[in-house]
Amino acid sequence: MDTNSPMDTFTIAGRLFSSRLMIGTGKFPSAAALRAAIEASGSEIVTVALRRVDLNSPEHQSILSAIDPKKQLILPNTSGAQTAEEALKLARLARAGGLEPWIKLELTPEPRYLLPDPIQTLRAAEQLVKEGFVVLPYIQADPVLAKRLEEVGTATVMPLGAPIGSNRGVQTKEMIRIIIEQAHVPVVVDAGLGAPSHAAEAMELGADAVLVNTALSDARDHGAMAKAFALATTAGRMAYLAGLGPQRSLAAASSPLTGFLFNQD
Amino acid sequence: MTFEAYLNEWPETLIQEQYTTLSERQVEAALSADRRTPENLLALLSPAALPFLEAMAQEANKQTRRQFGRTVSLYAPIYLSNVCGSNCLYCSFSTVNAGKETRTTLTPTQIEDECRTLAKEGFSSVLLLTGDAVHAAPPEYIAQACTIARRWFSSVAVEVYSMTQEEYHLLCTHGLDGVTLYQETYHKPTYLDMHRSGRKRDFSFRLEALERAANAGVRRLGAGVLLGLYKWRVDAFWLALHARWLQTRCWNSTIALSFPRLKHTPSAFNPPFPVSDINMVQMILALRLFLPESPFYLSTREAPSFRDKLLPLGITAMSAGSSTRPGGYAAPTSPTLEQFQIEDVRTVAEIKTFIEKSGYDPVWKDYDQAFTEAVPKQLQ
Numbered sequence: 001m002d003t004n005s006p007m008d009t010f011t012i013a014g015r016l017f018s019s020r021l022m023i024g025t026g027k028f029p030s031a032a033a034l035r036a037a038i039e040a041s042g043s044e045i046v047t048v049a050l051r052r053v054d055l056n057s058p059e060h061q062s063i064l065s066a067i068d069p070k071k072q073l074i075l076p077n078t079s080g081a082q083t084a085e086e087a088l089k090l091a092r093l094a095r096a097g098g099l100e101p102w103i104k105l106e107l108t109p110e111p112r113y114l115l116p117d118p119i120q121t122l123r124a125a126e127q128l129v130k131e132g133f134v135v136l137p138y139i140q141a142d143p144v145l146a147k148r149l150e151e152v153g154t155a156t157v158m159p160l161g162a163p164i165g166s167n168r169g170v171q172t173k174e175m176i177r178i179i180i181e182q183a184h185v186p187v188v189v190d191a192g193l194g195a196p197s198h199a200a201e202a203m204e205l206g207a208d209a210v211l212v213n214t215a216l217s218d219a220r221d222h223g224a225m226a227k228a229f230a231l232a233t234t235a236g237r238m239a240y241l242a243g244l245g246p247q248r249s250l251a252a253a254s255s256p257l258t259g260f261l262f263n264q265d
Numbered sequence: 266m267t268f269e270a271y272l273n274e275w276p277e278t279l280i281q282e283q284y285t286t287l288s289e290r291q292v293e294a295a296l297s298a299d300r301r302t303p304e305n306l307l308a309l310l311s312p313a314a315l316p317f318l319e320a321m322a323q324e325a326n327k328q329t330r331r332q333f334g335r336t337v338s339l340y341a342p343i344y345l346s347n348v349c350g351s352n353c354l355y356c357s358f359s360t361v362n363a364g365k366e367t368r369t370t371l372t373p374t375q376i377e378d379e380c381r382t383l384a385k386e387g388f389s390s391v392l393l394l395t396g397d398a399v400h401a402a403p404p405e406y407i408a409q410a411c412t413i414a415r416r417w418f419s420s421v422a423v424e425v426y427s428m429t430q431e432e433y434h435l436l437c438t439h440g441l442d443g444v445t446l447y448q449e450t451y452h453k454p455t456y457l458d459m460h461r462s463g464r465k466r467d468f469s470f471r472l473e474a475l476e477r478a479a480n481a482g483v484r485r486l487g488a489g490v491l492l493g494l495y496k497w498r499v500d501a502f503w504l505a506l507h508a509r510w511l512q513t514r515c516w517n518s519t520i521a522l523s524f525p526r527l528k529h530t531p532s533a534f535n536p537p538f539p540v541s542d543i544n545m546v547q548m549i550l551a552l553r554l555f556l557p558e559s560p561f562y563l564s565t566r567e568a569p570s571f572r573d574k575l576l577p578l579g580i581t582a583m584s585a586g587s588s589t590r591p592g593g594y595a596a597p598t599s600p601t602l603e604q605f606q607i608e609d610v611r612t613v614a615e616i617k618t619f620i621e622k623s624g625y626d627p628v629w630k631d632y633d634q635a636f637t638e639a640v641p642k643q644l645q
Contacts, residue, residue: 027334029624051419051633054389062626080636082484082517089635111519112512112558165331217334 008237010208012186013102013134013155015073019044020203021233022075022188023226024213026052027165031062033222038066041226046072047104047211050090051080055097075136077104082117084124091128103128104158105137113163118145122152129153138190141172146179146187157183158211160191161202165214167194170201180206196225196232203236204244268510269472272451275506277499280307284498287311296320301555306505309551310498318547325553325579332558337620338582338628339613340390342424342564343379344591345410346370347602349396351463353449354534355491355527358396358604367602370401371591376410378595380417386586386613389630390420392445394604397426397465404432408439415440420632422485426465427474433481442637444478445487446471447525450494451503455537459494475507479515484636486511486518487562492545493527493536501548505555512556521560521582522552528566528608542571546578553579565607569619572609576623583620586613 009018022045028034038046046067053064067074076094078087084107091103105128107121108114116138122145128135134155139145141159149157159176162168169192170176180187186208193199199210212229219225287307292314295305308314309321348368349358371379383391393410395402407425414421422443423436433444450456453468460466475486488507490500508520526545527536540548553561563572563580565587572583588594590603611619620627 027330027336029335029626030621031626051636052628052630054419054630080633082636086635090633093633093635110516167331214331214334218330 008241010186012136017044017209019230020209020237021199021230022047022190022209022211023216024211025049025063025066026079027214027217028066028222029217031066033217034063034066036223037216037226038068038072039226040223041216041230043226043230044072045075045209047075047077049079050076050094055094055099073102074099075102075104077106077138078124079106079108079114081107082109082120083107084120084127087120087124088127091133092131095133100134101132102134102155103136105135105154107138114165115163116140116160118142121145122148125149125154126152136188141175141179143175143178143182147182150183150185154185156186156188156208158188158190161189161198162192164191166192167215168192169194169198170205173201173205176202176207177205196228199229200232200236200239203233204239206240209233267473268476268507269469271510272472272503272506275303275503277452280499280502283307284311287313289313289316292317296324296554303502303506303509306551306555307502309554310502310548314547314551315543318543318550321547321550321554322578325550326577328557329553329561329577329579329581333560333581334626335624336626336628337576337580338390338560338631339388339617340392340420340562340582340584341383341386341388342392342394342584342587342589343376343383343414344394344589344593344604345376345407346395346398346402347591347604348398348401349463350400351397351465352461353397353465354459354461355494355536356604357602367600369591369601370395370406371410373409373413375592375595376413379592380414382594384417387629388613389418390632391418391422392443392584393421393423393425395423395425397463399426399464404428404435408435408441411436411439411441415634415637419630419634420485421637422487424487427471428477430477430481433478433483437482437637440634440637441483442632443485443487444475444483445489445521445523446474446478447489447491447523448472448504448507449491450500451490451507452495452500455495475511476514479511479518484518485521486515487521487523489523489525491525491527492540492548493538496538497540497544497548501552505552508556508559519560520556521562522556523562523564524549525564525566528605546575549575549579565609566605568608569611573619573623576620576625583616585609585611585616 009016019042021043023043078090081087095101107117109117125135136156138158146157161170188209189202189207190211194215202210291308295308298305352359424445456468511520560581561579562582564584590601592599617627
């Protein structure tokens with residue numbers, strides 16, 4: 001399948017997307033820099049931390065002013081929340097504030113590495129699904145947790161490649177491979193992708209999409225880096241669809257030990 | 266084990282011995298380390314690191330951007346009271362330094378006026394301050410101030426006298442999310458010499474206060490030393506040990522650092538260990554490399570030109586348009602006593618413009634009321 005064809009779309013909660021690159025909006029030096037990144041990326045899903053915006057006076061919010069709601073879905077996130085109750089409260093406020101009932105669940109009780117709390121995430125997800133939210137949870141690359149979340153009705157799972165902002169790439173590869181193999185919802189690799197090659201690698205593994213923030217906000221040229229990530233995401237997707245050759249860890253031995261079995265003389 | 270017991274495992278003699286023997290090779294190793302150890306930090310704070318300041322600055326800039334992005338949070342202090350029951354030699358609020366006519370404690374209406382004025386400027390994060398005077402500003406009064414401030418701001422912190430866990434919890438139930446409390450100096454003999462009387466004289470009670478705050482549900486902790494009271498290379502190291510200690514003991518809380526440098530002290534007092542600009546830069550860089558995830562605060566105590574230069578070296582939050590006297594925003598000409606003279610007198614708009622020109626996004630709101638509306642549970 002051609003990745004540029006309208007056929008290679010993917011669906012989250014019944015909604016069709018053609019870009020497989022999602023963008024995080026924190027950390028940019030200005031609204032203009034963020035806008036340049038979003039436009040160059042072609043991204044259709046842009047996530048915004050609710051703790052950073054005041055939905056009652058959106059005209060003063062530099063982050064929101066960078067997003068074109070006609071082209072991009074604003075995906076509010078709960079970053080900063082430490083408990084399920086806090087995340088629920090934020091999600092409800094966002095919906096009451098006029099945003100679509102989509103929520104990227106981020107429950108990070110320790111502020112240093114911002115790693116997700118599996119217990120609070122599962123609790124919050126279950127409740128939010130009941131309340132009619134489309135839930136996209138940020139999780140450790142834990143295949144069992146991914147299945148549990150799928151069972152309570154989340155729209156995706158978003159396992160991390162490495163800690164947020166670390167730029168270390170897909171360190172959790174083996175677990176992400178299992179998550180993808182078992183998933184019946186889109187798998188979005190979130191956090192840690194520091195270079196376009198990391199995004200390509202995640203897509204080659206069969207991820208449905210990737211989410212990037214720090215690598216774009218920290219680039220000298222935000223637009224150019226966003227474009228590079230978009231191309232890499234597409235390239236990784238194409239390679240996955242085209243069928244990558246198997247990796248060999250051993251060279252063919254020059255002095256085979258079992259050759260005698262097949263020697264005729 | 267208490268932090269005080271841990272602190273005693275790093276006596277000054279041990280630290281000083283390291284400083285005299287550390288070589289440039291150890292500085293280079295500390296610079297290239299991934300997660301840095303206390304030994305690495307000693308190397309970065311040592312005189313041997315002076316030739317490496319530029320390399321340290323580049324690395325500090327990179328680490329800060331990675332963690333915080335190109336953003337700077339803005340906050341403002343609100344002085345609730347300048348009445349003080351302690352006698353700290355370096356402080357203008359000290360009981361012996363000025364007469365009763367300039368002392369005041371804001372009424373709820375006056376607090377509301379201060380909040381309204383600051384909210385109009387755009388602030389969403391404030392720090393409420395008092396002197397060390399339980400009689401003038403008891404915990405119930407500070408709790409009431411938190412309630413008022415929370416109507417105007419998404420994040421409310423206090424910088425007041427050290428409290429019990431129950432008192433901190435009371436404030437949390439009134440909307441508090443942050444506690445800033447400088448130890449002033451971790452060198453106990455100097456501490457006792459500087460704090461001659463009053464309840465603040467209890468070194469250990471203050472030392473354990475941030476842990477009590479975290480256990481009561483406070484999510485943002487701020488630590489610091491008053492630069493100038495003791496040898497900065499020693500105090501900064503102890504401060505860093507304290508921050509690391511808190512990070513692992515109070516793992517739900519953010520540990521921020523501030524760098525208050527004594528400048529405008531009462532005329533009878535000269536800081537015994539003055540800290541130069543170059544000292545201050547080395548200290549901020551070394552601490553940033555040791556604590557890459559900690560927010561670093563810089564107040565208007567410092568001059569505009571110096572603040573501007575410090576910003577890319579690891580600073581993540583700045584105050585702007587500050588007043589250090591009670592009622593100073595709504596009634597700027599009031600004759601009440603100020604704690605210290607600020608050096609950066611630029612307006613909020615001027616500082617915002619400076620931040621943007623430096624390639625950073627000024628962040629007003631970085632917290633949400635949803636995080637403090639749920640009454641925090643008593644953890645212990």
